[in-house]
Amino acid sequence: MSVPILEVCDVHAAYGRIEVLRGVDLSVPKGAVLALLGPNGAGKSTLTRVISGQKKPTSGDVHLGGVDVRDVRPEELARVGLCTVPEGRSVFANLTVEENLLLMSYAGVPAPAVLDTAFSYFPRLHERRHQLAGTMSGGEQQMLAMSRALASDPALLILDELSMGLAPLIVDELYETVARIASSGVSILCIEQFARTALRVADYAAVMSGGRVVATGEPAEILRSMSDVILGGAA
Numbered sequence: 001m002s003v004p005i006l007e008v009c010d011v012h013a014a015y016g017r018i019e020v021l022r023g024v025d026l027s028v029p030k031g032a033v034l035a036l037l038g039p040n041g042a043g044k045s046t047l048t049r050v051i052s053g054q055k056k057p058t059s060g061d062v063h064l065g066g067v068d069v070r071d072v073r074p075e076e077l078a079r080v081g082l083c084t085v086p087e088g089r090s091v092f093a094n095l096t097v098e099e100n101l102l103l104m105s106y107a108g109v110p111a112p113a114v115l116d117t118a119f120s121y122f123p124r125l126h127e128r129r130h131q132l133a134g135t136m137s138g139g140e141q142q143m144l145a146m147s148r149a150l151a152s153d154p155a156l157l158i159l160d161e162l163s164m165g166l167a168p169l170i171v172d173e174l175y176e177t178v179a180r181i182a183s184s185g186v187s188i189l190c191i192e193q194f195a196r197t198a199l200r201v202a203d204y205a206a207v208m209s210g211g212r213v214v215a216t217g218e219p220a221e222i223l224r225s226m227s228d229v230i231l232g233g234a235a
């Protein structure tokens with residue numbers, strides 16, 4: 001394994017007095033796709049909030065490319081290479097596809113490059129570039145949310161429940177693109193309910209339960225040893 005792009009060490013976090021992360025350890029190797037699986041309420045989304053600086057841990061460390069994220073303001077995380085596609089997507093419904101993408105060029109990436117990247121991964125966005133984002137299908141909106149994240153040329157992309165509310169065929173299509181993004185050198189942490197789909201493109205998998213990572217390993221091994229936990233809901 002190479003030097004990790006992301007290292008989470010003994011992270012604890014709570015909402016009020018209820019502790020929901022109870023000593024999370026997780027490492028994402030550079031250039032790898034890691035699928036983070038586990039039942040509802042395991043703490044996966046809370047962990048992504050801690051990693052992306054939206055929630056303060058009560059203790060523990062998060063290092064991104066060797067930088068302690070506590071030293072970085074959340075709005076500056078893109079500059080150190082982190083981009084998150086949060087659960088439920090994040091597009092401006094009343095702006096067109098193109099306007100949504102062009103807004104991302106503020107980060108210093110030239111506008112044509114932002115559009116080129118988006119349209120090469122998702123030709124459908126090119127066809128629909130003048131359409132209001134809010135009128136597109138869920139899958140198309142997810143493509144746009146991913147393209148907006150890619151605009152900042154991230155070192156680590158966090159995808160939280162990419163498949164939420166989408167038909168299996170479109171989920172497969174999105175994950176094929178995840179694999180292409182990864183092969184361009186971007187490290188990816190994907191949180192997913194559809195364990196089998198995520199495991200097809202993942203290099204490694206980690207399983208969370210009860211606020212801890214209870215297993216890590218290669219996809220086949222995790223599917224074999226943890227199927228009762230990870231296939232409990234949607235497979």
Ligand code: ATP
Nearest residue numbers: 015016020038039040041042043044045046047208
């Ligand atoms: P899911 O797959 O259902 O999104 P998850 O593994 O992402 O689950 P979290 O959303 O991190 O889990 O939730 C972990 C626990 O923290 C749950 O018990 C949840 O009810 C609780 N929780 C999450 N967000 C909040 C909040 N804003 N205030 C209070 N409790 C919260």
